[in-house]
Amino acid sequence: MAFPLSSSSISHKLFINVSTTSFAPNQTFFPTHLLSSFNPIKGEDRERSGRPRIVCLSKKDLGKGFTDSHGFPFLLHLSSISQRMSQLKNLIAIIVSVQTSLSLPMVASDSWTISPANAILYSPDTKIPRTGELALRRAIPANTNMKTIQASLEDISYLLRIPQRKPYGTMEGNVKKALQIAVDEKDSILGSIPEELREKGSLVHASLIDGKGGLQALLQSIKTQDADKVSVGLASALDTVAELELLQAPGLSFLLPEQYLQYPRLTGRGTVEFTIEKGDGSVFSPVGGEERKTATIQVVIDGYSAPLTAGNFAKLVMDGAYDGSKLNCANQAILSDKGLDKNSGFSVPLELMPSGQFEPLYKTTLDVQDGELPVLPLSVYGSLAMAHSEDSEEYSSPYQFFFYLYDKRNAGLGGISFDEGQFSVFGYTTVGREILPQIKTGDVIRSAKLIEGQDRLLVPKES
Numbered sequence: 001m002a003f004p005l006s007s008s009s010i011s012h013k014l015f016i017n018v019s020t021t022s023f024a025p026n027q028t029f030f031p032t033h034l035l036s037s038f039n040p041i042k043g044e045d046r047e048r049s050g051r052p053r054i055v056c057l058s059k060k061d062l063g064k065g066f067t068d069s070h071g072f073p074f075l076l077h078l079s080s081i082s083q084r085m086s087q088l089k090n091l092i093a094i095i096v097s098v099q100t101s102l103s104l105p106m107v108a109s110d111s112w113t114i115s116p117a118n119a120i121l122y123s124p125d126t127k128i129p130r131t132g133e134l135a136l137r138r139a140i141p142a143n144t145n146m147k148t149i150q151a152s153l154e155d156i157s158y159l160l161r162i163p164q165r166k167p168y169g170t171m172e173g174n175v176k177k178a179l180q181i182a183v184d185e186k187d188s189i190l191g192s193i194p195e196e197l198r199e200k201g202s203l204v205h206a207s208l209i210d211g212k213g214g215l216q217a218l219l220q221s222i223k224t225q226d227a228d229k230v231s232v233g234l235a236s237a238l239d240t241v242a243e244l245e246l247l248q249a250p251g252l253s254f255l256l257p258e259q260y261l262q263y264p265r266l267t268g269r270g271t272v273e274f275t276i277e278k279g280d281g282s283v284f285s286p287v288g289g290e291e292r293k294t295a296t297i298q299v300v301i302d303g304y305s306a307p308l309t310a311g312n313f314a315k316l317v318m319d320g321a322y323d324g325s326k327l328n329c330a331n332q333a334i335l336s337d338k339g340l341d342k343n344s345g346f347s348v349p350l351e352l353m354p355s356g357q358f359e360p361l362y363k364t365t366l367d368v369q370d371g372e373l374p375v376l377p378l379s380v381y382g383s384l385a386m387a388h389s390e391d392s393e394e395y396s397s398p399y400q401f402f403f404y405l406y407d408k409r410n411a412g413l414g415g416i417s418f419d420e421g422q423f424s425v426f427g428y429t430t431v432g433r434e435i436l437p438q439i440k441t442g443d444v445i446r447s448a449k450l451i452e453g454q455d456r457l458l459v460p461k462e463s
Contacts, residue, residue, distance in 0.1 A: 128373060128377055128379060128414075128415070128416060129377060129380060130379075130380060130415075131380060131428075132300070132380055132382055132383065132427075132428025132429060132430055133428075133430065134154070135375075135376055135377060135380055135383075135428060136242075136269075136300055136302060136428060136430075137150065137238065137241070137242045137245070138150075138375065139302055139304050139305045139353075139375050139376060140242065140245040140246060140248075140249050140304060141249045141253040141304055141358075142192070142244075142245035142246075142248045142249055143188065143189055143192040143245070143248050145181055145185040145188055145189055146189060146192075146241065146244060146245050146248065147245075148178075148181055149178040149181050149182060149241060150238070150241050150242075150245070152174045152175075152177050152178045152181075153174065153175070153178055153234060153237055153238055153241065154238070155174055156171045156174050156175070156230070156234055157231075157234060159171055159174075160227055160230060160231060160234075166225075166227060168222055168223075168225050171222050171230065172219065172222050172223070175215055175218050175219045175222060176219070178215055179209065179215045179216070179219070182205070182208055182209055182215065183209065186205065189201075189205060189244070189248075190202060190205060192248045193247045193248050194247075194250055197247050197250070200247065201244060201247045201248075204240060204243050204244045204247065205244060207240055208237070208240045208241065208244060211240065212236075213233065213236025213237060213239070213240060214236075214237060214240060215237055217233055217236075217237075218230070218233040218234060218236075218237050221233040246268075246269070249268070249304065250268065251267045251268060251456075252265075252267050252303070252304065252307055253304070253358060254358055254359035255359075256307065256308070257362065260308055260349070260362070261460065262460050263308045263311060263312065263346050263348060263460075264308075264311040264312055264314070264315040264345075264346065264457065264458065264459045264460070265303065265307040265308055265310075265311035265457075265458050266301065266302075266303030266307055266310040266311040266314050266453065266456055266457055266458075267303050267307060267456045267457075267458060268303050268304065268453065268456040269300060269301070269302060269303065269304070269452075269453055269456070270300070270301045270303065270310065270314050270450055270452055270453025270454075270456060270457065271298055271299070271300050271301070271430075271450070271451050271452035271453060272298070272299050272301060272313075272314070272317050272427075272448060272449065272450055272451070273296060273297070273298050273448070273449050273451050274296070274297045274298075274299070274322075274432075274445055274447070274448050275294050275295075275296055275445070275446040275447045275448075276294060276295050276296075276297060276327070276435065276439060276443055276444070276445060276446065277293060277294045277443065277444045277445075277446045278293055278294075278440075278443055279326070279440070279441075279442035279443045279444055280440070280442060281293075284435055284438055285438065286432075286434060286435065287434045294446060295432060295435040295438070296431070296432055296435075297429060297431065297432035297435055297436070298429070298430055298431035298432060298451075299382075299384050299427045299428060299429050299430065300427055300428060300430050301313060301314060301384065301426050301427035301453070302376060302426055302427055303453075303456060305353040305360065305374075305375045305376050305426075306351045306352075306353070306360065306376065306424055306425070306426040307351075307360075308346075308348045308349070308351050309348050309351045309386055309396060309424045309426040310426040310427065311457060311458070311459075312345045312346050312348050312398070313345070313386070313401065313426065313427075314450055314453065314457045315345060315457065315459055316345045316399065317448045317449065317450045318450050318454070318457070320448075321339065321345070321399065322336060322445050322448040323445065323446070323447050323448060324444060324445065324446070325337050325339070325444070325445045325448075326442060326443070326444055326445075327439055327441065327442070327443045327444065327445065328441050329439065329440060329441045330402075332404065332405045332406070332407055332410065333402045333403065333404055333405060334402060334403040334405065334436065334439050335387065335400060335401070335402040336399070336400050336401050336402070336445070337400070338397070338399060338400050339398075339399030339400060345398045345399055346398055347389055347391075347395045347396070347397075347398045348386070348395065348396050348398070348424070349362040349363045349394060349395055349396070350362065350363055350364065350365065350388075350393070350394055350395060350396055350423075350424055351396070351424045351426075352364070352365070352366055352374050352421065352424065352425075353374060353375045353376070354366060354372050354373070354374060354375070355372075355373045355374065355375050357375075363394040363395070364394075365393075365421050365422050366420075366421030366422075367421070368416060368420050368421045372421060373416075373420070373421070374420070374421055374425065376425040376426065376427075376428075377416075377417075377420060377425065378404055378406070378417050378419055378420050378421075378422075378423060378425050379406050379411060379415065379416050379417040379420055380404075380406055380428060381404075381405060381406040381407075381429075381433065381436075382403060382404070382405075382406075382428055382429030382433045382436055383403070383404045383406065383425050383427070383428050383429075384401060384402075384403060384404075384425065384426060384427040384428060384429065385401065385402060385404060385423040385424055385425040385426065386400070386401050386402075386423065386424045386426070387400040387401065387402055387423075388423070396423075396424045403429065403436055403439075404417075404425075405436060405437065
């Protein structure tokens with residue numbers, strides 16, 4: 001007979017004593033004792049009854065032994081895994097049989113609770129953007145229908161990671177859902193585009209449905225069950241989605257605070273091209289290209305989520321402030337010089353837009369442990385951010401920026417950088433990522449040019 005975990009008729013306690021022996025000189029491993037209790041706790045809210053509890057036990061407590069209400073001992077000594085594996089499997093079977101459809105949060109000793117938001121840090125399934133293209137696409141403030149299409153297609157990229165029997169049926173369902181929205185909500189999608197851009201939007205919309213890299217073509221590639229073809233078709237369809245979304249977002253979707261109206265601001269996207277030269281006379285080795293003394297890197301800067309930071313940077317680039325700037329390599333970062341001898345930009349306040357919000361926060365960091373994540377995450381290889389001001393961490397440096405060389409091996413649980421939510425991220429490297437690890441201290445930015453987005457840069461006259 002099966003009981004719900006909130007029932008008082010069931011009381012299971014799991015005791016795990018994990019102890020290991022040292023295998024190297026001067027190394028000591030201390031035993032860890034965990035208790036997971038599924039029985040209701042006297043004097044506790046019924047809503048909290050049946051939740052698992054994890055507490056630390058002393059050796060004295062463990063020496064007493066434990067049994068559940070049915071008299072079954074659940075004390076497992078895992079010092080010899082091979083001898084106790086069968087007992088552990090039986091215990092897991094008991095836990096699974098009573099879980100059914102109930103999802104349980106974990107509660108530690110006393111009354112400390114791990115909130116659902118904290119699962120971001122500990123879950124290996126955290127869907128934080130891992131590429132600059134994905135982060136930039138998610139940052140576009142577009143029509144709700146387009147965002148639904150985008151989310152449905154992006155789920156396919158996660159399904160493609162399944163190593164063996166890929167769920168092509170689920171993928172097909174996702175594409176059909178996106179296709180139906182694109183067809184049924186055509187008027188709403190095109191109605192969100194400014195009138196002067198609507199004709200172009202209509203062509204892009206048609207391409208999304210029936211184009212060479214559109215949804216119909218993606219549907220056919222899924223039916224072939226060829227993962228490589230699906231991946232290529234998916235990338236093409238998502239590029240078209242982003243193109244249509246950008247037409248829906250010709251400017252900022254929020255009003256800037258009045259005190260920041262004197263700052264330069266970028267009201268959309270811009271592209272900056274860096275030409276990097278080796279400082280020691282050596283050469284770069286681009287993938288699939290010949291060795292050269294200079295290399296090109298392109299970054300897309302995002303004014304939708306960081307208009308002040310991106311605007312200040314774009315103005316500096318337009319003024320030639322970074323031409324001739326030397327680069328310095330630090331742990332997981334490539335920094336420009338501080339620009340002390342140059343005409344520096346504005347000391348822009350720290351600018352971070354939390355995921356799910358519609359406008360940035362200023363002069364405040366995000367508490368990632370409480371589930372706050374930025375729309376433009378730092379935890380992406382080649383992300384572009386401003387260093388902190390030397391005077392206050394509430395402000396970014398008026399000049400110094402850095403490329404962040406994200407490395408999952410040096411990140412926290414969930415693959416999130418320990419510095420996430422602490423810096424104003426405003427763009428990502430989209431061309432030349434393979435050049436970044438070849439940059440060394442002393443290399444020089446020969447030139448930096450704003451090759452796209454000049455018309456979106458607003459510089460107040462009083463600036």
